[in-house]
Amino acid sequence: GAGVSQTPSNKVTEKGKYVELRCDPISGHTALYWYRQSLGQGPEFLIYFQGTGAADDSGLPNDRFFAVRPEGSVSTLKIQRTERGDSAVYLCASSLKGEVLTGELFFGEGSRLTVL
Amino acid sequence: SQELEQSPQSLIVQEGKNLTINCTSSKTLYGLYWYKQKYGEGLIFLMMLQKGGEEKSHEKITAKLDEKKQQSSLHITASQPSHAGIYLCGADRWGGAQKLVFGQGTRLTINP
Numbered sequence: 001g002a003g004v005s006q007t008p009s010n011k012v013t014e015k016g017k018y019v020e021l022r023c024d025p026i027s028g029h030t031a032l033y034w035y036r037q038s039l040g041q042g043p044e045f046l047i048y049f050q051g052t053g054a055a056d057d058s059g060l061p062n063d064r065f066f067a068v069r070p071e072g073s074v075s076t077l078k079i080q081r082t083e084r085g086d087s088a089v090y091l092c093a094s095s096l097k098g099e100v101l102t103g104e105l106f107f108g109e110g111s112r113l114t115v116l
Numbered sequence: 117s118q119e120l121e122q123s124p125q126s127l128i129v130q131e132g133k134n135l136t137i138n139c140t141s142s143k144t145l146y147g148l149y150w151y152k153q154k155y156g157e158g159l160i161f162l163m164m165l166q167k168g169g170e171e172k173s174h175e176k177i178t179a180k181l182d183e184k185k186q187q188s189s190l191h192i193t194a195s196q197p198s199h200a201g202i203y204l205c206g207a208d209r210w211g212g213a214q215k216l217v218f219g220q221g222t223r224l225t226i227n228p
Contacts (some may be wrong), residue, residue, distance in 0.1 A: 004158070018173070031214070042120075042218030043203050058216055091158060105216075107151075107158030 002026065004108035006092050012114045013082055021077040021111045025094030032075050033093040033105060034067055043091055049075060082115045089113070119143070120207050128225045129195055131206035137190045138221045139205035147186045147208035148181050149216060154201045162190075162203075192224075200226045 003025040013019055025032050031050055039112035045059040052072045060066075064082075069075040079086055089112045093105040121140045129135050139148065147166045154170040163172045165181035165188060172179055176193045192199055202223050206216035 027193045034215070040220065042220050043216075045217070046214045048214045049216075059215070093159075095120075104161040104164070106186075107160075109156065 004092055004094055005088075006104050006108035006111050009109065010112045010114075012116065014082060014116050015082060017115075019079045019082055019113060021079075021090050021113070023075045023077070023092030023094075023108060025073065025075070026106055027073075028095055029094035029106070031067070031073070031095045032069060033095075034075070034077050035091040035093065035112070037089045037091055039088075040101050046077070046090075065102055079113075082113075084115045087113055087115045119209075120205055121202050122205060122219035122222050123202075124222060125220065126223040128227060131196060131226050131228050132194055135192050135195055135199060135224070137203050137224070139188045139190070139219055141207050143185045143186070143207075143209060145207045145209060146211040148179075148185070149206040149208070150179050150188070150190055151204045151218075152201050153221070159204065170184050170192055184224060195224075195226050197226045197228065198225070 007022045031040050031046050035045040036046055037043045047057040048055050049069045050075055053079055054102055064080045066078045088111040090112045093107045095105050123138045147164055150162040152162055153159045163174055163179050168185045170181045178191045181188045196202050197219040202221045204218050204221045206218045
């Protein structure tokens, strides 16, 4: 497809388990972002990649959260030892570096994580 | 308190009526972004404002950024059912739009 693709769309796991969420950005977009959205709240920034490197990971809440983008395209958000408070919708977005000035981030539909 | 405060938190209007959503920042912004979100979907970009006093329009939606770049309003004229959803303002406080701080959203319902 032409848009940002996120898998899985829904994930239910038990407390303490390991989870991976995948984001496939729009082809050619060098910038990739992860946000987290809790119920009734706006999205909260987690991490930003420019190419393969994490340019800003200041939003990751603790060391249980880690994200990679080894080839500068697909990214995986990894959550270790999940806690009930991790339950949220995890949104991925991408943009062309040059389009940052237009402000347009292209968002995926999100991965809804539920930790029981 | 939120860095960005949106008001109202929810709004119900009759189809065809005009409405305004406000977004207030406690700090001066590099840019202010408006997005729309429908349930189960990602955010859709509406417009970006950078200059104090700037105003932009897209179809029946107009957004303004005040001179001090700390408050923005989103105005919808002659609302339609397709306008229903959650409107989110996002602030760029550092420049470059790599990291946006979002408000909590305004849920808009349009009654036929």
